[in-house]
Amino acid sequence: MPNRMVVALAGNPNAGKTTLFNALTGARQHVGNWPGVTVEKKEGSLWHADHEIHVVDLPGTYSLTAYSLEEIIARNFVVQGAPDVVLDVVDASNLERNLYLSVQLLEMGAKVIMALNMIDVAEGRKIHIDHKKLSELLGIPIIPTNGKKGVGIHVLLDTALDKSQDEKPVAGSVIQYGTEIEEELVKIESKLNEARFHLGKLSNRWIAVKLLEGDPEIISLVNGSETTNEIVSQVEKSRKHLIDIFADTPEILFTDARYGFISGAIKQSVHVETTDRVHLSENIDKYLTNRVLGPVILLLVLYSVYLVTFQGSEPLVNWFEAFFKWLGATVTDLLPEGLLRSLLVSGIIDGVGGVLGFTPLIAFMFFAIAILEDTGYMARIAFMLDRVLRGFGLHGASMLALMVSGGIAGGCAVPGIMATRTMKEPKERLVTILVAPLMNCGAKLPVYALMIGAFFPHGKAQIMFLLTIVSWALALTAAKIIRSTVLAGPSAPFVLELPPYRMPTLRGLLIHTWERTWMYVKKAGTVILAISVIIWAMMTFPGLAPEKAEPFDKKIETLTSEFLALPSAQQVFATEADLETFANFRTKLGEGRGAEFENEKRGYWVLAAALGDKAAEKRVAKSAITEMTALAEDYKKYADEKAEVENEKQSTKLRNTIAGRLGVALEYVFKPIGFDWRTNVALVGGFAAKEVVVSTLGTAYSLGEVNPSEESSSLPERLQKESGWNPLMAVCLIMFVMLYNPCFTTLVVIRKETGTWRWTLFAMGYTTLLAYCVALVVKVVGSLLNVGI
Structure with missing residues (x-):
């Protein structure tokens, strides 16, 4: 039977770790969450030399000091998960910063292999690295790689297999901290050995370093053992002794020593031809992040994204639409009139098909977002909009969460809210959680596409671009009000790293697009299918006496x-x-x-x-x-x-159903906006998932269609001919769907992240009230100006 090994992929953010992970695992990967937390966990597998290699992509982190959740997760996996090999992905063009994590991994005593990634970028900056010399200094294998082009992948895998089978113990003492510090480390290590305290396969020297640094995680583990008094006492004496001698805490002493070691290693192995040059990324940023040109270029980029998305996907969307029309007509021909035909045609094909019909548009949008992310421009968007956010009382880190939630239409509020875990300021984190559902997530796109296609067919990109601006304006306004009232307080500082620009690979873009599109399709085939069937039943029974x-x-x-x-x-x-x-x-x-x-x-x-x-x-x-x-x-x-x-007759029959009665009851509430009972039922379904709004409208108007010559018409065509529907009503529905109650999954995540139902109920209430007020204003103003009627 073939052997199996586990490889942990570690590295700094923007070191090319995701690209290398995709190059290693391809489509054989899945995404979940780490146990007990909401930080994303990526895993994948591959076969190499008759071995199954399971790759775990650790959260990107600059160190293992356990100050952030990502650092704790990464370190705990190395400590407790006991991977066979740790593959340290290093950005060759930012070697000094990246090597700090490498040194800490070596100190832990892990079996480390270094992937010297983006070597082409380093050479483009005239940075020449003698990787053999660096390997000799660090005592680990170092393989130059290029994840985008697949360079060095096979050598990396061969080296990983060899390293995993190496039975020699790892010393974990790559750095000598000087006589005074080493003596104190020996004293603590001796106490640990006497107490027979061990932490997996890791050396007690590393534990001694962590105890001297005052690492809370390690201290709690030591305090959990039976004999801790002598260890704790020795740590306190050693800390006091070092502070008395050096007038600095051990944390600073260890950090200085590590950077000193790194500096020495770089001097011996790296040669830079020039030191006064300006990098290409910095030259580009002079224009793309300029205070005047930057926002203009950003607006042009966003507009281009929507233009390409709608125009590029239109032929495929039309093809999907025609396919589901054909499928419905075929089933109608094959089956006699009755409940089964109604379920298949009106409940499933017209319901789920209405959502799946927009799959090409969703895929194009995700592809465009992947380009912005992989090139590094998404970080520039966050950098530029950080200046705007501060005026609304938000943290700069809020931008990343809002972008993920749908700052560029097509995101999702669930991972966006999870992304707030990196924010340290509780008030700013909370207000970000509360306004994230107002962004244009991918679930709202089918509703937008339906209304825009039916009533604004010649201005799709322009309308979508405008909706993005409106979404941001309303979200920031809501944030300002919340931060000025229930969550008042000053904003904390924020530092954002701008990664160098890179040329994305087609393989990486396709993997990112496929992952997100498949989640959309899977949702349509499971959650939305189930809800569509339920709503069909609610729109069918008890029927007409x-x-x-x-x-x-x-x-x-x-x-x-x-x-x-x-x-x-x-x-x-x-x-x-x-x-x-x-x-x-x-x-x-x-x-x-x-x-x-x-x-x-x-x-x-x-x-x-x-x-x-x-x-x-x-x-x-x-x-x-x-x-x-x-x-x-x-x-x-x-x-x-x-x-x-x-x-x-059909309208009377539908009104008599469970859904019809509910929709009619809600007409008293939504009459000022102009929503009829069928729209009301669709909005109620949208509480579960926003895509259900489209599927419910498809079911409602399919069940209500009786004219034989119109049987094969699509939902946009039906709405165009339906009394009461016009461009103004379409805008009202778009605004309401944009803002009202977060979907069920988002509410669950809000409850989990805030730890209370109070803020969850607040999110439900204020978003729905905001949606009603905005839609009502649009309706009243549009009617007074006679626009869109």
């Missing part, structure tokens, strides 16, 4: 009898069955399936042509059409009157 349906049926019978009695009708129709056959014939013609009726009555073709069906007009002489004009007028009048009665 026979005594209430009878008046409508009698009226239709009367209309049919009167029409068949007309002399003009008798030349084509003999029975009611003939009318149904003709209606089916026209539907097939509209779908381009007229060939199925080659042998149909000639009168059907002539009447269809007289009614304006283009496919029939091509096959019939104009003289014959003229002869059928009287019947065409009579038939049109009959069909319109019958459709009106059937629509009234």
Whole structure:
């Protein structure tokens, strides 16, 4: 049986760790959370030389001092997870900063291999690294790599296998701290050995260093042992002794020694041709982060993203839409009328299909976001908008959370809220959590795309760009109000690192796009499918009682009898069955399936042509059409009157269902905005997931559709023809969906992150109230100005 080994991937943020992780694992990876916390955990696997290698991507961190949650997680995994090898990913162009983490890993006594990543960037800056010399100084294998191009990957894996099978103990004493400090370390280490205290495979020397540094995590572990008094007493004596001698705390002494060691190693192994040059990234930033040009360029970039997203995805969106229309028509043909056909067509195909139809648009948006992230421009966006955020009482770190939540449409509030875990100031973290759901997450995009496609088909990118600006404006306004009232207080300082610009790899972009798009599709196939079926049932039962349906049926019978009695009708129709056959014939013609009726009555073709069906007009002489004009007028009048009665019957039936009663009850609340009962039901479904708004509208208007010639129309087409729908109503719905109650998953995360239902209920209440007020203002102002009506 093949062997299995675990490799921990460690490194600084922006060291290319994610690119290397993707190069190693490809699509064989999954994302979750570390146990008990909300920090993202990435894992993947691969096969190499008959070994299964399980790769765990540790959170990016600059050190292992356990000051932040990421540092604690990374260090605890090395300590407790006992990986076979730690793969330390180092940015060759920022070697001094990156080596601090490397030295700490070596001090722990872990089996370390260094991936000297982005060596091409370093050489571009005329930084020449003698990796063999550096390997000799650090005592570990060092392999130059380029994650984007796959350079050094096989050598890295071979070295990892060799290192994992090396039985020699790791010393963990790469740095000598000087006579005084070493003597104190020996004293503490001796006490640890006497107490037989051990922490996994790690050396007691490292534990002694951590105790002298005052590391709270290690101190708590030592205090948890049976014999701690002598150890604690020795640590206190040693700390006091070192402070008396050096007039500095041991933490500073250790840090200085580490950087001294790093400086010496770099002097011996690194040669820089020039020291007074300005890097390419810094030259670019002179323009992209300029106070005047920066915001202008940012707006142009965002507008370009939406332009490419909508125009690029439009053919595929149309194809998806046509596919689900075809699928619905096919199932309608195959199955007899009844509950099963209604469930499949109205509940599943029109419900879930309405959401899945926007998959190409979502994928294009995620691809564009991945480009911004991988090039390093996303960090510049955060840097520039940090200046704006401070005016609204937010922390600069809030920007990262808001961007993830949908600052550029397509994010998600759940990871955005989780990203606030890195924020130290509790008030700023809390207000960021509360306003993150106001951003344009990916779940809202199908609603936007539906309304924009139906009522603003020639300005899609412009409207989407405007919605992004509106979302930011409302979120920042809400933050300002909250920070000035319930969460008043000064803002804390914020430092953001700007990574160097990089050329993204197509492989990395596709992996990022696939991961996020697949989550969207999976949600549509599970949560939204279940909710769509439930809503279909709520819109189907209990239905219309026979005594209430009878008046409508009698009226239709009367209309049919009167029409068949007309002399003009008798030349084509003999029975009611003939009318149904003709209606089916026209539907097939509209779908381009007229060939199925080659042998149909000639009168059907002539009447269809007289009614304006283009496919029939091509096959019939104009003289014959003229002869059928009287019947065409009579038939049109009959069909319109019958459709009106059937629509009234169907509307009455839907209003009598569980969902209908709920929607009608809510009309009293939403009447000022103009939402009808079907829209109200869709908004209630949106409490579970915002995508459900689209699927519910699809189900509602599918169940309410009775005109045979309109059976294959898409949801945007139905809304365009529906009474009460217009551009102003579309904007009202967009604004309400943008702002109202966070989805169920987001509420659960808010509860978990804040630790109380109080703030969760506050988020539900204030967002829904804000949504109602904004939508009402839009409705009133639009009506007064007669805009969009």
